[in-house]
Amino acid sequence: MVVDASDMLSVIKSFPDQCKRALGMAKGIIVSDEITSIVVIGMGGSGISGDLLKMYMATSKIPVFTVRDYSVPAFVDKYTLVIAISYSGNTEETLSAFADAKEKGAALVAITSGGKLAGKCQKVIRVPDGLQPRAALGYLFFSMLGLLYNSSIIEVFNDDINEMLNLLSDAKALEEKGEEIAKRLYGTIPVVYSSAAFAPIAFRWQTQLNENAKYAAFHSTFSEMNHNEINSFMHMEKGKFSSIILKDSHDHRAVKKRMSICKEVMEKKTEVIEFDILGSSLLARMMYAVHLADYVSYHLALRERIDPTPVEVIEWLKRQLAD
Amino acid sequence: MVVDASDMLSVIKSFPDQCKRALGMAKGIIVSDEITSIVVIGMGGSGISGDLLKMYMATSKIPVFTVRDYSVPAFVDKYTLVIAISYSGNTEETLSAFADAKEKGAALVAITSGGKLAGKCQKVIRVPDGLQPRAALGYLFFSMLGLLYNSSIIEVFNDDINEMLNLLSDAKALEEKGEEIAKRLYGTIPVVYSSAAFAPIAFRWQTQLNENAKYAAFHSTFSEMNHNEINSFMHMEKGKFSSIILKDSHDHRAVKKRMSICKEVMEKKTEVIEFDILGSSLLARMMYAVHLADYVSYHLALRERIDPTPVEVIEWLKRQLAD
Numbered sequence: 001m002v003v004d005a006s007d008m009l010s011v012i013k014s015f016p017d018q019c020k021r022a023l024g025m026a027k028g029i030i031v032s033d034e035i036t037s038i039v040v041i042g043m044g045g046s047g048i049s050g051d052l053l054k055m056y057m058a059t060s061k062i063p064v065f066t067v068r069d070y071s072v073p074a075f076v077d078k079y080t081l082v083i084a085i086s087y088s089g090n091t092e093e094t095l096s097a098f099a100d101a102k103e104k105g106a107a108l109v110a111i112t113s114g115g116k117l118a119g120k121c122q123k124v125i126r127v128p129d130g131l132q133p134r135a136a137l138g139y140l141f142f143s144m145l146g147l148l149y150n151s152s153i154i155e156v157f158n159d160d161i162n163e164m165l166n167l168l169s170d171a172k173a174l175e176e177k178g179e180e181i182a183k184r185l186y187g188t189i190p191v192v193y194s195s196a197a198f199a200p201i202a203f204r205w206q207t208q209l210n211e212n213a214k215y216a217a218f219h220s221t222f223s224e225m226n227h228n229e230i231n232s233f234m235h236m237e238k239g240k241f242s243s244i245i246l247k248d249s250h251d252h253r254a255v256k257k258r259m260s261i262c263k264e265v266m267e268k269k270t271e272v273i274e275f276d277i278l279g280s281s282l283l284a285r286m287m288y289a290v291h292l293a294d295y296v297s298y299h300l301a302l303r304e305r306i307d308p309t310p311v312e313v314i315e316w317l318k319r320q321l322a323d
Numbered sequence: 324m325v326v327d328a329s330d331m332l333s334v335i336k337s338f339p340d341q342c343k344r345a346l347g348m349a350k351g352i353i354v355s356d357e358i359t360s361i362v363v364i365g366m367g368g369s370g371i372s373g374d375l376l377k378m379y380m381a382t383s384k385i386p387v388f389t390v391r392d393y394s395v396p397a398f399v400d401k402y403t404l405v406i407a408i409s410y411s412g413n414t415e416e417t418l419s420a421f422a423d424a425k426e427k428g429a430a431l432v433a434i435t436s437g438g439k440l441a442g443k444c445q446k447v448i449r450v451p452d453g454l455q456p457r458a459a460l461g462y463l464f465f466s467m468l469g470l471l472y473n474s475s476i477i478e479v480f481n482d483d484i485n486e487m488l489n490l491l492s493d494a495k496a497l498e499e500k501g502e503e504i505a506k507r508l509y510g511t512i513p514v515v516y517s518s519a520a521f522a523p524i525a526f527r528w529q530t531q532l533n534e535n536a537k538y539a540a541f542h543s544t545f546s547e548m549n550h551n552e553i554n555s556f557m558h559m560e561k562g563k564f565s566s567i568i569l570k571d572s573h574d575h576r577a578v579k580k581r582m583s584i585c586k587e588v589m590e591k592k593t594e595v596i597e598f599d600i601l602g603s604s605l606l607a608r609m610m611y612a613v614h615l616a617d618y619v620s621y622h623l624a625l626r627e628r629i630d631p632t633p634v635e636v637i638e639w640l641k642r643q644l645a646d
Contacts, residue, residue, distance in 0.1 A: 037386075043549075044549075058397065061398045063396065070575045092577060196391055206552075210552050211554050214558040216564065217555070227530075227637065228530035228533040228534050231537050231636050232539040235538070254415060262640070311554050314553065317584060320584045321581070
């Protein structure tokens with residue numbers, strides 16, 4: 001079978017440009033800076049942006065919650081900024097949780113390419129349509145950052161943006177690294193490990209492997225995995241799994257030590273693929289690691305002779321649910 | 324090899340009694356009811372109690388956060404109740420995050436059997452020592468509920484406790500069900516699915532399988548898995564995985580529908596083990612599902628001729644870290 005995967009590749013290559021363009025998409029939309037918490041509603045490729053925001057705002061006094069369910073937490077009130085993200089605008093869970101947030105009197109913003117959600121919210125950030133939701137991450141996440149910046153909820157971050165764009169501009173290096181990793185994890189069940197702070201990135205790797213390469217894949221964190229999962233390695237069949245360790249320069253020194261010691265156990269049974277996340281600012285490190293997963297999953301799909309773009313089971317499921 | 328697993332079995336059987344006894348262990352300890360959020364610090368078998376509290380307090384106006392890291396979130400201040408749980412009292416991550424919370428001026432309570440933690444906190448709930456942390460869940464979780472009840476943070480729940488104890492008193496039925504499930508998932512890689520609300524329970528299943536049966540195991544939730552993971556089923560090798568679906572009577576009707584539709588896809592490649600969580604109150608349903616995992620993992624260990632009690636890799640890791 002010859003697979004034309006050029007469509008996904010060109011979308012992947014547009015990621016840095018998406019990020020840049022998205023920053024201005026919230027123009028004219030601001031929210032009160034007197035909010036006490038942020039709740040981001042979203043599923044799948046739309047929902048991951050909430051996790052990334054939580055990670056990005058980890059040092060803020062404003063807690064960020066993500067909701068992947070049909071309702072929002074009980075504490076949501078007028079001091080809560082609720083951002084509903086649905087690329088299609090028609091995600092069942094998101095529409096339901098959005099209605100719940102509206103009833104609770106939250107401050108509401110929607111990020112979408114259209115659909116029902118666009119008609120239900122006064123403040124809508126519109127992103128370009130026609131993409132797979134997971135391939136619109138640049139638009140979804142950075143338009144949200146633009147909104148929070150406009151509203152003085154997050155600080156100036158031009159230097160970080162520039163550093164990030166500079167790092168991502170070397171598409172050749174990213175693709176080569178991605179292809180190399182894909183080659184090493186080919187034919188295994190990948191489990192992606194990171195520090196607790198980088199868990200959203202490890203999860204993004206999992207879902208890109210699920211959706212682009214149609215691989216069973218999982219993720220977990222250091223050091224929680226030291227307290228349970230690590231036990232399974234001694235009794236594991238050799239070569240069945242691969243262990244991908246995302247190492248961030250800002251990981252706690254004890255986490256670095258744990259990763260290094262555990263590698264010894266993991267190597268006995270699994271291919272261990274560890275690498276240093278490049279970049280200096282948090283934003284650059286986050287987006288480098290996110291974008292690398294695009295290339296890894298794309299090249300894994302090619303090796304499997306699978307078209308990375310269509311997600312047939314999800315489409316089938318939507319039809320079944322509509323019945 | 325003949326394995327003497329009677330030790331773990333007797334500890335498992337003591338779970339309902341643990342829960343009952345633990346309720347009084349916070350006697351004399353109260354905290355201000357003027358707190359605005361609760362942060363529970365803990366790793367592994369100690370940390371899961373925080374997730375269970377978050378689940379139990381889902382309808383409360385007070386958000387609950389869990390921390391599995393070396394520090395606490397930036398928003399922690401004197402209005403935050405921080406509960407540090409470390410069964411041994413010497414967990415590296417917990418001691419570090421506890422020190423961070425102290426510096427931020429949080430209201431502090433420790434739950435432990437001793438160790439360094441007991442000496443660092445004015446308000447200590449002491450639980451009996453000599454167990455594996457994961458086997459002390461009854462003590463750790465219910466002593467915390469006792470504290471929150473004493474402090475008027477949660478409401479009267481005697482009826483729920485009674486219903487739960489009544490449900491758990493049928494150890495024979497639980498063990499038979501557990502043994503049946505163990506038989507079905509034997510030799511596979513179990514992936515445990517639940518609604519988003521029941522994610523802590525699915526994670527507890529995973530970790531009990533990791534620690535007691537030394538199995539590689541994973542967990543995920545409906546309906547998030549409908550947006551990514553479900554794609555991997557079509558390309559999966561038949562019989563490699565098993566899918567365990569924890570069905571709660573209070574799951575959203577759309578989640579029930581999704582579980583039922585997805586079963587069709589999952590069955591093509593995996594053994595699907597679905598069952599209804601028994602019980603009426605949330606507490607009874609939570610603890611029924613938690614306790615069933617004890618029996619499942621215990622019987623899976625027996626089938627593998629593995630002693631469920633020792634966790635040699637974790638002990639080895641602790642020695643390496645101490646160097």
